[in-house]
Amino acid sequence: MNIEKKIYKKLLTVPHGKITTYNELSKSIGLENGQRLVGQIMKKNPFPVIIPCHRVIKSNGDIGGYLFGIDIKKNMLRKEGICIIKNKIDNFKDVFFTF
DNA sequence: CGTAGGGCGAAGC
């Protein structure tokens, strides 16, 4: 299976209201340091609506990037009950989801 | 076939 397929699949397992990091996602598919790759895959994802790419953030709690802008991403996250303060996840540890 | 570069990460100043 393609790397990207794996990533999408994994990403889909992240429950509503929870988030994960590029690093964790990468590790979950067997890559210890595939963070950048994950980012690339995200921006190339064929179905942004289906794939919750907004639930993926940086490991330092920062929002990271988004296809349509990080502000959109922030709104999406907030809507899911995740507190965001100044481009950073507030209750980062609470909403963090590990595979 | 070689190389640059991306929604990153961690270490070094």
Added chain:
DNA sequence: TGCTTCGCCCTAC
């Protein structure tokens, strides 16, 4: 704290 530099894996050119 905040910015810079280098390292990572894979895809696209």
